[in-house]
Every structure is written in structure tokens, then in C-alpha cells.
Amino acid sequence: MKIDKDTLHKLAHLARLELDPSNEKEMLNSLSEILTWVEKLNELDTKDVDPLVSMSYELNAFREDKVTEELPREEGLANAPRHDDKFFIVPKVIE
Amino acid sequence: MKTYRSLAEIQKAIASGNITCKQLVEQYLQVINEKSHLNVFLEVFAEEAIAKADVVDEKIRAGRQGRLAGMVISLKDVLCYKGHRLQAGSRILEGFVSQFTGTAVQRLLDEDAIVIGRTNCDEFAMGSSSENSAYGPVVNAAGEKRVPGGSSGGSAVSVQSDMCLLSLGTDTGGSVRQPASFCGIVGYKPTYSRISRYGLLAYASSFDTIGTFAHTIEDTALTLEIMAGHDDYDSTVSHEPVLPYSTLLSNNKKYKIAYLKEPLASPEISAPVKGAVEDAITWLKNDGHTVEPVEFNYLDYVLPTYYILTTAEASSNLSRYDGVKYGYRSKSHVNLETMYKKSRSEAFGKEVQRRILLGTFVLSASYYDAFYTKALKARKLIQQATRDILKEYDFIILPTSPTVAFKLGEHTKNPLEMYLADLFTVQASVAGVPAISIPYGEDNEGMPIGLQLIADAFQEEKLLAFSRHILNARKKG
Numbered sequence: 066m067k068i069d070k071d072t073l074h075k076l077a078h079l080a081r082l083e084l085d086p087s088n089e090k091e092m093l094n095s096l097s098e099i100l101t102w103v104e105k106l107n108e109l110d111t112k113d114v115d116p117l118v119s120m121s122y123e124l125n126a127f128r129e130d131k132v133t134e135e136l137p138r139e140e141g142l143a144n145a146p147r148h149d150d151k152f153f154i155v156p157k158v159i160e
Numbered sequence: 161m162k163t164y165r166s167l168a169e170i171q172k173a174i175a176s177g178n179i180t181c182k183q184l185v186e187q188y189l190q191v192i193n194e195k196s197h198l199n200v201f202l203e204v205f206a207e208e209a210i211a212k213a214d215v216v217d218e219k220i221r222a223g224r225q226g227r228l229a230g231m232v233i234s235l236k237d238v239l240c241y242k243g244h245r246l247q248a249g250s251r252i253l254e255g256f257v258s259q260f261t262g263t264a265v266q267r268l269l270d271e272d273a274i275v276i277g278r279t280n281c282d283e284f285a286m287g288s289s290s291e292n293s294a295y296g297p298v299v300n301a302a303g304e305k306r307v308p309g310g311s312s313g314g315s316a317v318s319v320q321s322d323m324c325l326l327s328l329g330t331d332t333g334g335s336v337r338q339p340a341s342f343c344g345i346v347g348y349k350p351t352y353s354r355i356s357r358y359g360l361l362a363y364a365s366s367f368d369t370i371g372t373f374a375h376t377i378e379d380t381a382l383t384l385e386i387m388a389g390h391d392d393y394d395s396t397v398s399h400e401p402v403l404p405y406s407t408l409l410s411n412n413k414k415y416k417i418a419y420l421k422e423p424l425a426s427p428e429i430s431a432p433v434k435g436a437v438e439d440a441i442t443w444l445k446n447d448g449h450t451v452e453p454v455e456f457n458y459l460d461y462v463l464p465t466y467y468i469l470t471t472a473e474a475s476s477n478l479s480r481y482d483g484v485k486y487g488y489r490s491k492s493h494v495n496l497e498t499m500y501k502k503s504r505s506e507a508f509g510k511e512v513q514r515r516i517l518l519g520t521f522v523l524s525a526s527y528y529d530a531f532y533t534k535a536l537k538a539r540k541l542i543q544q545a546t547r548d549i550l551k552e553y554d555f556i557i558l559p560t561s562p563t564v565a566f567k568l569g570e571h572t573k574n575p576l577e578m579y580l581a582d583l584f585t586v587q588a589s590v591a592g593v594p595a596i597s598i599p600y601g602e603d604n605e606g607m608p609i610g611l612q613l614i615a616d617a618f619q620e621e622k623l624l625a626f627s628r629h630i631l632n633a634r635k636k637g
Contacts (some may be wrong), residue, residue, distance in 0.1 A: 068521070080475060080520040081482070082482065082503040082513055095514060095575050102576060103464035106538050116536030117543060120352050120366045120592045122617060126395050140259045144486035153484050156496050157614070 066104060067097040161187060163288050163322050165375040167382065170230040170325065174519070181213040181220070181230055181274070188232055188276055192323045198299045200314045202237050203245060204277040212274045219272065226272035227386065231379070234318040234327040237278045238285055239265055239360035239370075249283045249293035252507035253487045262359020263394065264328065264370050264387040271386055273373045276324050279314030281511045284478065285330055285363045287311045288338060288581035291572055300342060303607055306565040309339030309581070312373070316343040319373040324371040326383060327373040329503050332364050333466050333583025334560075336371035337597035341610020343561035344599045348372050348380045351617045352592035353398040355384075356391035362477040364470035365396070367589050377628035380596075381405035381596060384620060403572060403621050411625035416445055418454040423584050425461065428562040429509070432603035437559050440600055440611050444557075447633065450535040452550055454556075456587075463579055465542060468522050468535035475519025478512070514575065539590055546591040550616035555626065558584050560597040560610035588614045598627050600634075 068076075073093050077084050084092060137152070147154040164170045164184070173179045179187075189206050209232070214224040238248050240258035247253040259268070269275070282292040290313025291297040298313040300306040301321040308317045312329030316339035319327050329336045331349035331435020357541040370387065374380045378617060382405070389402040404524060419441055424434055444451045483489035483503030490502035505513070522531035549556055562583055571577040588595035593614055600611035611630075615623035 072521075073517070076517050076520045076524070079524070081479075081497070081500040081504055082508075082516065083498075083505040084513075085505070088510065090515070092510075092514060096517060096521070097519060098576060099467065099514075100531075103468050103535075105423045105464050106461055106468075106534050109461060109534075109538055109541065111534060111537035111541070114537040114540050116533055117540040118536060121396060121397060122353060122400070126390075126399065127396075136259055138467055143259070144256050145632075146483060146487070146489035155484055156493060156499055158496050 066100045068093065068100065164325065166327060167228070167231050167379050170375055172236070174230050176469045179215045182210060184230065185209045185213040185232055185274060185276065188323055191321065191361050192277070193324070195301070195321055198301055198317055198321065199280055199296050200298060200317045200321070201234070201277040202247065202249070202280050202295055202314070202485065205244065205275060209274050209276045216272050216274065226270065227382065228268060228271040228273040231273045231326060232324045233273050234277050234279045234315060235265060235275055236281050236312050236315045236327070236329045238281065238330055238361040239328055241265055241275060241278070246361070248276070248285070249295060250282045250508065250512070251488055252295045252481045252504070254507070256486050258359070260359060263356040263391045265359065267382060267387050279312070279318050279327065282311035283331075283334055284361065284474070285311040285332055285458070285513050286474070286511050286515055286576050288334070289571065290314060290339070291568065292509060296511060297568055300565050301566060302344060303605065305567050306607065307342070307568055308340035309561070309565060311335040313339050315373050316340055316345065316347070319343070319345050319375065325374070326379055329371055329373055330360060330363075331369050331371040331471060331589065333589045334582040336373065336586065337585050337595060337610070337612060338561050338581060340373055341597045341612075342565035342604070342608065344608030346374050346377060346380055346562050346599070346611075347597040347620055348374075348384065348586065348624075349595050350384060350388065350620060351398070351594045352398055353372070354400075354594070354620065355387045355619070356394040356397040358393035364473035365477065366473060367466075367470060377409065377624050377631060378406060381409060381624045384624075398618075405621050405624055408621040409625045409628050411629045414448045414450070415554040415626065416450045416452075416552070417555045417557055418452060418549050420456045420459070421453045422456055422459040423558045426562065426583070428580055428583055429559065430563040431562060433559045433561070433609055436601050436609040437557070437611065440557060443634070452553075454553070455503045456545060456549070458538075458545055459583070462542055462586045462590055463583060465535045465538040466590055467579065468531050469539065471515045471519035472523050472532055473519070474495050475516045475523065478516055481508070485564055511573055511575065542587065543591040546587060546593065546614070547616060550593065550614070554615070554622065556614040558612050558614070560584060560612040563604050564607035564609060584612060593617050594620055596623055596627050598631055
């Protein structure tokens with residue numbers, strides 16, 4: 066299946082990506098080519114097949130819900146590009 | 161300088177005073193230095209590894225050492241190791257330092273394994289040649305114009321070229337088995353959910369498994385038995401009991417083995433690889449096993465299924481890289497939305513962006529059923545067909561990869577061409593069953609060929625023991 070430029074822009078927005086205009090055409094072509102290739106699955110008769118939704122060989126695994134301190138705040142913030150001693154800092158969201 | 165290729169050999173040499181752990185680490189560091197042009201390591205923990213070796217030597221003198229004393233390992237750049245940087249071969253994790261150690265890594269450290277560094281790989285494990293790293297391609301030591309395979313290419317070459325004894329990689333669709341085959345070593349992908357993934361950067365969660373690169377089945381089995389088993393930090397890990405695989409390796413049983421007809425008839429398979437598998441079929445028959453051709457009608461559907469599902473999962477898993485909590489943040493944003501977009505677009509590589517876009521497409525409301533649900537159903541059919549064969553046969557054998565290691569740059573232009581490198585490895589990943597690649601000869605240019613064996617879920621001991629039998633018997637000639 067071929068996708069058009071509008072669809073590509075919509076996808077990029079949904080995925081929070083911004084395409085470099087110089088790469089756009091190549092990306093469009095490769096996505097269309099890959100989607101055409103995966104459409105091969107339409108040859109398979111899956112009318113009476115249930116989708117495989119879990120790869121687990123077991124049912125739920127439970128453990129006791131205990132309060133522990135896994136990651137001290139300081140360490141949790143340490144990798145952030147911008148932070149103060151309590152919060153991650155991002156551009157202003159609410160005026 | 162003596163090269164050691166098994167832990168037993170190393171532990172014997174240490175016990176008899178021929179080498180210390182520290183000297184061993186220094187020897188590996190020397191090789192890493194001499195072969196830096198292979199671009200294997202993104203970071204070498206030289207001083208730290210030497211210091212740890214001193215501690216292990218001390219423990220050995222006191223008789224208090226762990227089971228992996230003398231084992232030096234490398235880690236693919238997707239596994240958390242506390243206090244060390246981690247980047248997934250990507251610029252988006254620039255500057256990231258792990259706040260904890262992943263369970264599999266921790267269990268090896270607890271037995272006195274020494275980590276010598278983190279290895280280069282395809283960005284976020286997305287690739288089949290290790291050319292798709294923000295830090296440049298890895299080179300195969302067996303032929304320096306060749307790729308090592310991927311995505312765990314750095315890990316494979318670190319073991320292939322004696323920069324360490326064993327390496328942890330990850331296998332989502334063949335990323336351990338295919339590079340092991342290209343580099344002439346043993347690559348093991350356990351049953352899905354056998355090893356905890358706590359501390360592993362997620363790519364496609366219903367496929368991702370941690371796997372090992374080694375020279376011997378003994379070392380593969382020992383590290384698997386140490387890493388495997390339930391873990392409070394990973395709710396997807398299996399509670400199935402872990403057997404002492406390393407003590408269950410003697411094997412002289414006669415098995416029923418299936419070989420798939422379709423891979424051998426595939427237009428993708430090269431003559432030397434086909435020849436090696438045909439040779440293996442004859443060899444196994446002569447060794448007293450029943451080897452029969454079996455039909456597997458889904459070969460053309462495994463890669464499309466794999467790419468729909470893994471890109472869907474990746475688009476979701478990689479949404480966490482947003483420039484807020486860690487990693488790279490673009491300087492050119494004007495608001496929150498452009499901060500997300502510019503950070504992700506400037507720092508993710510092209511292939512990662514392509515897969516995120518594909519995943520977003522197959523999960524989008526209008527196409528969800530036609531692509532994503534369809535692939536989940538196809539997965540069910542492939543899993544069933546594979547496990548049906550494994551009900552009747554002990555093992556499935558097939559090539560690990562259609563070709564030997566290809567040339568650097570040979571398939572980088574066309575993503576579909578690159579995807580085909582995983583044609584024979586994705587079946588076990590889609591089905592969630594264990595699989596191994598063992599070295600099985602070379603082509604006439606000396607490039608290694610790998611033979612792949614698949615077993616049913618949780619039959620690790622059988623798969624490992626039989627692989628060891630093949631390797632040992634062939635060595636004896």
C-alpha cells in the first residue's frame with residue numbers, strides 16, 4: 066500500500082517526529098514499499114484464528130505490594146537535561 | 161600470549177598459577193587496544209575491571225570465589241549497569257548513566273564475572289549488520305570488509321576476537337544468532353521469558369530476550385542457569401524451574417530431527433550455506449538420528465508478521481525518549497511539542513524513525529485491524545505450526561542466515577534487503593521458543609557459516625546438550 070505525504074505528516078505528528086524535508090521522499094518510498102511487502106499476510110486465511118495477544122506461558126504473576134524506596138529523587142532527576150532539586154523542567158505548558 | 165576460550169581452561173590456568181585474573185584482564189585490554197579499528201567497544205571499563213580482577217584474585221586465594229571467577233564479559237549497549245553510561249548506540253541517550261543494574265547482569269556479577277566494557281550495536285537493537293549505530297559500524301574480525309551481523313555485532317566480535325570470554329547481547333528477531341553465525345561462535349537465544357529483562361532497554365517486548373555469545377556450550381549453559389529464573393522486578397519472567405544446565409550436558413541419545421524444506425529452496429539462500437546445511441543433514445543421519453524433511457508453509461509470512469508487531473511495540477516503547485527525563489534535548493524548541501519533536505528527530509537515527517513511523521501506522525485507528533490484528537493472528541498460526549513440528553520432532557534444523565557475513569555497505573541502501581538477513585531467525589522469535597546458532601564450517605573465503613537448531617519452549621537442557629554433542633563430535637572429526 067502506498068501512503069501519501071499527508072498521511073506521512075500525520076504519522077510524524079502522532080509519533081512526535083519532525084521529518085527533514087530532504088529525507089521525506091525517501092522515507093515515503095521506503096514506508097510504502099515495506100507496507101506493500103507486509104500486505105502479503107492478506108494471503109493467509111485467518112478467519113477462525115484468535116489473535117495471539119500474550120507470549121507468556123503463565124497466567125498472572127503476583128507479588129506482595131510493598132512500599133520501598135527504589136530510586137531516591139536525586140538519582141531519579143540526575144539524568145534529566147533540565148531539573149531543579151524537585152522537578153523536571155520543561156517549557157511552559159500553561160500560560 | 162595464550163588465548164583462553166573456555167571458563168574451565170581459565171579456572172585451571174588460574175588454579176595452577178599460570179595466570180592471574182588481573183593478568184587475564186590486562187591481556188584482554190591489550191587486544192581491545194590493538195583491534196580498536198573493529199569499533200567493538202563504545203566504552204572500556206579498564207581501571208575498574210583491573211581493580212575488580214584484584215578482588216577476584218584475592219577471593220580465589222581465600223577459596224571464596226563465585227562460580228564465574230575468571231570470566232570476563234562485555235555487555236551490549238542496551239543493558240543497565242549501575243553507575244555506567246548507556247546509550248543503545250543512539251544519540252538520544254547522550255549522557256545517560258544507569259541508576260541500577262539489570263537482573264541478568266547482577267546475577268553474573270554476584271558470581272564474580274568481570275565486566276570489561278559496553279559494546280557497539282545497531283541503534284536500539286534495530287538492524288542486522290551493526291552498521292546502524294550513531295557511533296559507526298562494527299567490523300567483522302574474520303574479514304575486515306565484512307559486517308559482523310547485528311544487532312549485537314559488537315558483542316559478537318568482542319568474543320570472536322578474544323577481547324573477553326563471553327558477551328551478553330539481545331535477540332529480538334535474530335540479533336544474537338545471526339551475528340554469532342557471521343562471526344563463527346555460539347549464539348544462544350533462550351525461551352521467551354526465561355531470563356528477566358529488568359534493566360534491558362525495551363525494543364519489542366513480546367519478542368526481546370537476553371542471549372549469550374560464547375565459544376563453548378559449557379559457558380553458555382552455566383551463564384544461562386545463573387541468569388535465568390523468576391525475578392520480582394519483571395512480571396513477564398517465567399516461574400518455570402531453572403535446571404542446572406551446565407551439569408546436564410552429556411548426551412548420547414538418538415533424536416528425531418526435522419529440517420524445513422522451504423529455507424533450502426529459498427531464492428535468498430547462498431550456495432555455501434545450503435551446502436553446509438545439507439552436509440549437516442547427512443552428518444546427523446550418519447550419527448544415527450532420524451532426519452526428515454518437513455513442510456513449513458509460513459516462511460514467506462514470518463518477516464512481515466515480525467515487522468508489523470515489532471514496529472508497533474517499538475513505537476510505543478520508544479515514546480519514553482522525549483527529552484524530559486533523560487538523554488538528549490534539542491536546544492531549538494519553542495514549546496513543549498516542538499521540544500519533543502526536535503529532540504526525537506535530531507537524536508534518533510533514520511532506521512529508528514522509520515520503524516517508529518511504521519509502528520504508528522499499523523496501530524493507527526484506520527489500519528489497526530488490517531495490519532496489527534492480522535499480524536497477531538498470523539503469529540498464532542506460525543507459533544502453532546512451529547510447535548506442532550516440535551511435538552513430533554525433538555529439533556528443527558535450518559540455516560542461521562541465508563548468507564555468510566555480507567560486505568559493509570552492501571545492504572544499507574534498501575531496508576527490505578537488510579530485513580531479509582533475518583529470514584531464518586525470526587521464526588523462533590515469533591514462536592517464542594529457544595534457538596541456537598553453532599559454527600558449522602566456512603565458505604571458501606574463510607567466512608563462518610552457522611547452523612541453527614530450534615527446540616520447544618523450556619527445553620534448554622536438551623538443546624544445549626545436543627548442540628554440544630554436535631560441536632564435540634565434529635571437532636573429533
